[in-house]
Amino acid sequence: MAAAGHGSPSSSLPRRDPPRPPRDGYGVYVYPNSFFRYEGEWKGGKKHGRGKLLFKDGGYYEGEFTDGEITGEGCRIWASSGNTYSGQFVLGEPQGRGVMKYKAGGCYEGELSHGMREGYGRLVDRDGQAYWGWFHDNQRHGQGHMVFRNGDEYEGDWVRDQRQGHGVLRCADGSTYEGQWHGDVFSGLGRMTLCSGAVYRGMWINGHPAAQARRIVILGPEVIDVAQGSSFDLNVQLQQDSGEVAESEDGRVLKISAGVRYVQLPAYSEVSFFKVDKDNPETPFQTPFGFECIAYPLWSPKSGPLEPRAALESARGDPLLPRGDREPSDTSRGQRDIPGGPP
Numbered sequence: 366m367a368a369a370g371h372g373s374p375s376s377s378l379p380r381r382d383p384p385r386p387p388r389d390g391y392g393v394y395v396y397p398n399s400f401f402r403y404e405g406e407w408k409g410g411k412k413h414g415r416g417k418l419l420f421k422d423g424g425y426y427e428g429e430f431t432d433g434e435i436t437g438e439g440c441r442i443w444a445s446s447g448n449t450y451s452g453q454f455v456l457g458e459p460q461g462r463g464v465m466k467y468k469a470g471g472c473y474e475g476e477l478s479h480g481m482r483e484g485y486g487r488l489v490d491r492d493g494q495a496y497w498g499w500f501h502d503n504q505r506h507g508q509g510h511m512v513f514r515n516g517d518e519y520e521g522d523w524v525r526d527q528r529q530g531h532g533v534l535r536c537a538d539g540s541t542y543e544g545q546w547h548g549d550v551f552s553g554l555g556r557m558t559l560c561s562g563a564v565y566r567g568m569w570i571n572g573h574p575a576a577q578a579r580r581i582v583i584l585g586p587e588v589i590d591v592a593q594g595s596s597f598d599l600n601v602q603l604q605q606d607s608g609e610v611a612e613s614e615d616g617r618v619l620k621i622s623a624g625v626r627y628v629q630l631p632a633y634s635e636v637s638f639f640k641v642d643k644d645n646p647e648t649p650f651q652t653p654f655g656f657e658c659i660a661y662p663l664w665s666p667k668s669g670p671l672e673p674r675a676a677l678e679s680a681r682g683d684p685l686l687p688r689g690d691r692e693p694s695d696t697s698r699g700q701r702d703i704p705g706g707p708p
Contacts, residue, residue: 386410405430420444428454452477467491475500498523521546536560544569558616567613578603578611581619591623624650624658 386394386407393404405416411433412418418435419425428439435457441450452463458480459465465473475486482488482500489495498509504526505511511519521532527549534542544555550572551557557565557574568575584600591597601619603611627649649657 426454561618562616563614563618564616565614574613576605576609576611576613578614578617579606580604581617622650622652622658623661624652625661627657627659 384394386392386403388410389407391405392407393402395402400421402419403412403416404419405412406414408414412430413432414430415428416430417425417427418430423444424442426435426439426441428435429437431437435454437454438452439454441454441459443449447468448465450459450463450465452459453461455461459477460479462476463474465477467473470491471489473482473486473488475482475488476484477486478484481503483502485499487495487497488500488505492514494512494514496505496509496511498505498511499507501507502525505523506525507523508521509523513519516537518535519528519532521528522530524530528546529548530546531544532546536542539560540558542551542555542557544551545553547553551569552571553569554567555569565574565577580603582602582604584602589597599619599621603614603617605611647659649659652658
């Protein structure tokens with residue numbers, strides 16, 4: 366008769382309990398999911414003190430632990446992004462003051478909350494552009510100072526990573542803008558001073574002057590007598606496209622040129638109006654009227670200035686060309702540096 370109570374051989378093997386973490390002191394523990402491995406100090410069965418927590422993906426945290434949590438000063442490396450952070454932690458997240466270095470380039474040094482830039486700090490991107498000021502929700506927000514890659518500098522208000530509110534832009538070429546911003550462009554009342562000296566004061570809409578001057582108009586007769594060394598007056602007006610006077614601008618530069626119309630004669634012609642100075646040949650310049658002129662200086666450093674009346678009489682008594690062949694040009698008119706959008 367077979368003996369009763371004989372079971373399968375496997376049913377008699379004892380079950381092994383998973384290893385427990387150390388209670389106190391220094392120890393090494395591999396978690397059941399095998400993703401975490403901790404080596405360091407323990408207290409009451411919890412990570413407490415200095416230690417290193419390694420992750421299976423290659424990242425790790427090394428620093429202080431409190432009651433089993435990553436809390437205190439430490440260093441964290443993320444294997445997925447390559448970013449590194451050194452500073453204060455609370456419950457496993459960067460919080461407080463610290464330095465974040467980005468694998469793509471650049472770094473942030475300042476205050477953080479739940480792993481995001483929050484408070485005052487300094488951010489340098491991979492292009493070398495630097496911002497120091499206030500952050501909210503990982504974005505530039507509040508008062509801040511930015512230096513751009515091209516040398517421009519902005520100091521003023523920011524809203525959600527854009528210049529908005531009141532601010533001052535100092536361009537690398539010496540131009541400045543001070544006034545209101547919206548959506549990262551000039552918007553509202555502001556003053557633009559260009560490096561040339563031209564100034565616009567007034568309203569801006571989407572980065573452009575609301576009442577911008579489009580042309581310079583010289584009021585008065587079409588032709589005026591100009592004698593070398595004498596003074597003369599011009600009435601100049603800045604106008605918009607509609608013809609209205611642009612009262613918000615000043616400081617523009619008007620270039621005045623005088624000359625005698627240049628006529629190219631055939632090579633076989635025996636007519637000569639000028640005695641050519643081979644050492645100082647005159648180069649004709651183009652006028653807005655479709656023809657070229659040879660410069661006629663309004664002031665001669667050799668002879669010195671003449672009295673207005675004497676200069677006028679001298680010019681009339683000693684014409685450069687015979688009366689029938691002379692073709693004096695009008696003054697040429699030019700303008701430059703019309704304020705446009707952001708530099």
